[in-house]
Amino acid sequence: MERILNIQELTVSFDGFKALNDLNFSLDRGELRVVIGPNGAGKTTFLDVITGKVKPTKGYVQFKDRSLRNFSEDQISRLGIGRKFQTPRIYQKLTVRQNIELAGNPHKSLFGTLLGKKSPTNQRQVADLLGVVGLEPKADILAELLSHGEKQRLEIGMLVAQSPELLLVDEPVAGLTDEETAEVGQLLLNLSADHSIIVIEHDMEFVRQLSAGLGSQPENRVTVLHEGHVLCEGSMAEVQKDPQVIAVYLGSEEQH
Amino acid sequence: MLTRILRQPVWREVIMIGGVVLLLATAIPQLLYAIGQGFRVGLLGRFMALGIAALGIDLIWGYTGMLSLGHGIFFALGGYALAMFLLLQLPAGKLPEFFSLNGVTELPWFWQPFSSLPFTLIAVILIPSLVAAIVGYFVFRNRIRGVYFSILTQAALIVFYNLFNSQQKWINGTNGLKTDSAMFFGKVVSSIEVQWLFYLLSLFGLVGAYGICRWLTGGRFGRLLIAIRDDEPRVRFSGYDPTGFKVFVLAVSAALAGIAGALFTAQSGIITPNAMDVSFSIEMIIWVAVGGRGTLVGAIIGALLVNFGKSVLSEQFPAFWLFFQGGMFLIVVAAVPDGLVGWAGRTWREWEQRSSRKSATYPQIDLDENLHREKTQTEKLHNSGK
Numbered sequence: 120m121e122r123i124l125n126i127q128e129l130t131v132s133f134d135g136f137k138a139l140n141d142l143n144f145s146l147d148r149g150e151l152r153v154v155i156g157p158n159g160a161g162k163t164t165f166l167d168v169i170t171g172k173v174k175p176t177k178g179y180v181q182f183k184d185r186s187l188r189n190f191s192e193d194q195i196s197r198l199g200i201g202r203k204f205q206t207p208r209i210y211q212k213l214t215v216r217q218n219i220e221l222a223g224n225p226h227k228s229l230f231g232t233l234l235g236k237k238s239p240t241n242q243r244q245v246a247d248l249l250g251v252v253g254l255e256p257k258a259d260i261l262a263e264l265l266s267h268g269e270k271q272r273l274e275i276g277m278l279v280a281q282s283p284e285l286l287l288v289d290e291p292v293a294g295l296t297d298e299e300t301a302e303v304g305q306l307l308l309n310l311s312a313d314h315s316i317i318v319i320e321h322d323m324e325f326v327r328q329l330s331a332g333l334g335s336q337p338e339n340r341v342t343v344l345h346e347g348h349v350l351c352e353g354s355m356a357e358v359q360k361d362p363q364v365i366a367v368y369l370g371s372e373e374q375h
Numbered sequence: 376m377l378t379r380i381l382r383q384p385v386w387r388e389v390i391m392i393g394g395v396v397l398l399l400a401t402a403i404p405q406l407l408y409a410i411g412q413g414f415r416v417g418l419l420g421r422f423m424a425l426g427i428a429a430l431g432i433d434l435i436w437g438y439t440g441m442l443s444l445g446h447g448i449f450f451a452l453g454g455y456a457l458a459m460f461l462l463l464q465l466p467a468g469k470l471p472e473f474f475s476l477n478g479v480t481e482l483p484w485f486w487q488p489f490s491s492l493p494f495t496l497i498a499v500i501l502i503p504s505l506v507a508a509i510v511g512y513f514v515f516r517n518r519i520r521g522v523y524f525s526i527l528t529q530a531a532l533i534v535f536y537n538l539f540n541s542q543q544k545w546i547n548g549t550n551g552l553k554t555d556s557a558m559f560f561g562k563v564v565s566s567i568e569v570q571w572l573f574y575l576l577s578l579f580g581l582v583g584a585y586g587i588c589r590w591l592t593g594g595r596f597g598r599l600l601i602a603i604r605d606d607e608p609r610v611r612f613s614g615y616d617p618t619g620f621k622v623f624v625l626a627v628s629a630a631l632a633g634i635a636g637a638l639f640t641a642q643s644g645i646i647t648p649n650a651m652d653v654s655f656s657i658e659m660i661i662w663v664a665v666g667g668r669g670t671l672v673g674a675i676i677g678a679l680l681v682n683f684g685k686s687v688l689s690e691q692f693p694a695f696w697l698f699f700q701g702g703m704f705l706i707v708v709a710a711v712p713d714g715l716v717g718w719a720g721r722t723w724r725e726w727e728q729r730s731s732r733k734s735a736t737y738p739q740i741d742l743d744e745n746l747h748r749e750k751t752q753t754e755k756l757h758n759s760g761k
């Protein structure tokens with residue numbers, strides 16, 4: 120199986136504090152991986168490094184066998200890595216449709232954006248995506264008027280519109296109702312049919328849903344991050360049995 | 376046929392603008408002359424020129440979120456370029472007077488091309504936009520934004536001000552360039568004919584600038600500017616490099632300020648380093664804030680209103696104008712933060728919504744119980760998250 124993402128000995132330190140510490144990680148093409156870990160484990164920083172927001176102090180990130188060190192955020196995005204932020208970041212003063220159109224615009228240069236024509240395929244793609252994320256009825260209202268759950272879905276829609284090969288999704292169900300959580304889970308599982316995805320999550324119920332996969336799909340693997348380091352990796356059942364994991368993470372779940 | 380055209384917003388807008396232009400080119404000046412207020416025609420021409428600069432400010436501030444406190448630089452560059460052209464319309468071998476007073480006997484090389492009209496017209500547009508593009512490129516590439524950008528533009532303004540002030544020999548320093556008695560195609564610049572020509576040029580310049588800004592902001596490009604304004608880092612993750620976009624709009628905005636400076640100078644009869652006074656660049660911001668940032672019409676109305684207010688009030692109470700201006704700015708920022716046009720638009724939409732409650736479009740959100748429940752839920756979530 121081809122590796123889409125390969126991370127070796129990655130260390131990121133902020134003024135001496137190592138948010139990521141000698142982290143090794145790899146993802147196969149087409150895989151959906153769930154990354155869990157307590158608050159401050161370095162999960163968001165992990166995505167920051169992959170997307171070019173933070174440069175590694177040591178080690179490297181390879182996407183399709185190419186080191187990302189010298190690429191900027193926008194170049195990495197155009198290479199095919201899309202990112203959803205922990206708190207939804209959408210363009211509040213644009214409509215839902217305009218948000219998706221901007222993300223999905225195939226001409227991202229200055230003059231391409233100014234002069235490029237909207238192709239019918241492009242418009243069909245936008246319409247399809249509005250359906251996929253269930254926002255068709257609200258396509259033409261300002262994004263700031265959406266509910267929190269709808270904003271989460273819109274941002275996932277914007278992500279997919281970029282037609283990335285790798286989706287990085289940071290805590291997509293924080294603050295959602297159970298019903299909305301299940302919907303987003305279903306959406307991500309559907310997307311995993313033709314994308315590689317990393318989902319960062321806190322909500323254990325949601326992690327179980329994702330790791331179980333869809334009916335015919337094999338089980339998805341889970342990676343546990345702790346203090347900037349991979350603690351353990353495997354199926355949900357394996358991870359749950361791991362004594363180290365129980366000690367640092369799952370154990371604390373009971374205390375809530 | 377006609378009703379069908381009228382139903383299309385684009386045509387409605389074109390027709391409305393055409394009507395206003397017609398009034399400004401014929402009836403309004405005649406009326407002003409008829410009631411003995413002829414001098415206000417000249418003022419109107421100048422203020423329309425300022426409206427062009429206001430459009431440029433709106434483009435970078437209202438749409439793109441970059442607050443420039445240094446647009447006086449571009450205004451002055453345009454003004455000096457045209458002023459020198461006017462001063463150079465002399466019989467062969469003669470020099471503008473101030474040169475000889477300063478002991479300069481030969482026209483400096485960098486002023487030589489300014490005796491040509493086509494060159495000057497290009498220079499009025501290109502010099503400000505090149506300066507803006509070069510500065511902008513280094514600033515934006517290094518991701519300097521927000522208040523740091525504003526401070527930087529003001530610092531640049533002060534540098535240019537002092538530079539122009541100190542160059543007695545080449546640009547007549549503090550005294551600036553006086554164009555009143557210069558010649559333009561065989562007529563004195565201050566003559567009624569030439570002044571009327573510049574009035575019309577300002578009017579059409581304003582319409583042209585409006586058209587360009589409308590085109591830039593109307594489509595996908597304009598929406599990207601708004602996205603940059605509201606969340607620039609996010610734009611990068613959508614795959615756009617904001618640097619080029621910002622350099623481009625800053626350059627367009629500088630070109631508009633340059634054109635405004637040229638048109639204004641021809642009508643006011645003088646350009647001095649005072650165009651790069653800190654307060655003048657801030658006034659440009661005030662016009663746009665008062666009229667309504669993010670609405671192009673607002674920028675124009677703001678420029679006209681504030682400047683007419685200024686001229687009327689300073690005739691009546693010369694000492695108090697600055698207080699009025701400051702007070703007006705405070706009131707607008709506090710009471711109608713989206714400016715007069717923004718406020719009017721909002722009120723109109725609210726009124727329209729209230730009178731068409733039953734229509735199944737936008738107000739649905741308030742009516743649909745489900746949506747309403749969702750909305751309050753998120754609000755609760757937001758509040759509890761704080």
Ligand SMILES: Nc1ncnc2c1ncn2[C@@H]1O[C@H](COP(=O)(O)OP(=O)(O)O)[C@@H](O)[C@H]1O
Nearest residue numbers: 133137138156157158159160161162163164165
């Ligand atoms: N820009 C930064 N500067 C300093 N410390 C940071 C920065 N970003 C993250 N950190 C620290 O790195 C650690 C990991 O943070 P983060 O990746 O956000 O954790 P998680 O997403 O797993 O909750 C935290 O202790 C956080 O305070």
Ligand SMILES: [Mg+2]
Nearest residue numbers: 162163164205
């Ligand atoms: Mg996080």
